[in-house]
Amino acid sequence: MMPGTHSGQTLNDRLNAARYALAGQGLARVVYLLQCTDEQNVSIPQLANLLIERTQQSSWIVVFKALVTVHHLMCYGSERFTQYLASSNCNFQLNNYLDKAAPKGYDMSIFIRRYARYINxxxxxxxxxxxxxxxxxxxxxxxLRQMGMEKLLKTIPVLQTQIDTLLEFDCNANDLTNGVINAAFFLLFKDLIRLFACYNEGIITCLEKYFELTNKKLARETLDIYKKFLTRMNKVGEFLKVAEMAGIDRGEIPDLTKAPSSLLEAMEQHLAAMEGRKPG
Structure with missing residues (x-):
């Protein structure tokens, strides 16, 4: 029964149904959990703690499915779920996780540790x-387009760190050998597309303001952020190649068009002029 369809359903009924859903995590069950996050009388902390408990199991399949469910709820559930994870300061302590017993346990444990770091x-x-x-x-x-320059330069590094942690999942198409890691990779792909679009807008905003800057410190920070952006473009491109090899529709994969090298040169010359030195 879907949440909200039975007025007599108690909080315990809903939580027991959630426990059942977490045991299998088929599509219908994940949809149930998504709807739970929108229900005002469902305790988000209890739902989150159920998922956290699942990540303390020994089986890589159970742990990986729980993480995929958390990620799915963060992406498509009520914002209350993400707010709780953020405000409660709870995280997934899986840096030392290792399933030695199951087939593929060692290989999948590596990706579980990386995936948990990204969700954190x-x-x-x-x-x-x-x-x-x-x-x-x-x-x-x-x-990001509406931020002042100082706030923007504090915000973009947070975004950069999230992108870096996502890219550290670092799988290739040959690693995508089961439905659980495939689901994780697809959610990461969806996040990366949106993160990079946001990143790109932040960089465009920086570039629009850069040549009007009179503050040398802000100019240096902007140039440094732009250089890091260029490096990350290459890494994002590698991830997107894996996505294409894994069978994700090419229409969903953006074309990363690099800015001409003359832009970076002009930025370096501008900063050098501000600092009263020769470029280089």
Whole structure:
């Protein structure tokens, strides 16, 4: 029974149903949990703690499924779920996780540790900036487009860190050998597309303001952020190649067009002129 369809359903009924859903985690059950996050009389802390408990199991399949469910709820559930993970300062302590017993346990444990780090970082980003980078509006209404330069230069490194942690999942197409890691990879792919779109808007905003800057410190920080952006473009490109090899529709994969090298040269020359020195 879906949440909200039975007025007599108690909180315990809902939580027991959630426990059942977490045991299998088929599509219908994940949909049930998504709807639970929108129910005002469902305890988000209890739901989150159920998932956290699942990640303390020994089986890599159970742990990985629980993490995928958490990620799915962060992406598609009520924002209350992400708010709780961010504000409660709870995280997934899986840095030393290892399933030695199951077939593929060792290999999958590596990806579980990396995936848990990303989910922790995603929650930390929300706690730091008070919004989800993957859900920002595009264009002129984007939070990053409306920020002043100083706030923007503090916000972009948070976004950079989240992208870096996502890219550290670092799998290739040959690693995508089962439905659980495939589901994790697909959610990471979806996040990366949105994160990079947000990142790109932040960089464009920086570039629009860069040549008008009179503050040398802000100019140096902006140039450094732009150089890091160029490096990350290459890493994002590698991830997208894996996505294509894994069978993700090419229409969903963005084309990363690099800015001409003359732009970086012009930025370096501008900073050098501000600092009264020769470029280089």
């Amino acid at each position: 970082t995603k929650a930390l980003s929300y706690r730091t900036v008070a919004f989800d980078f993957t859900k920002v509006k595009r264009g002129d209404e984007s939070q």
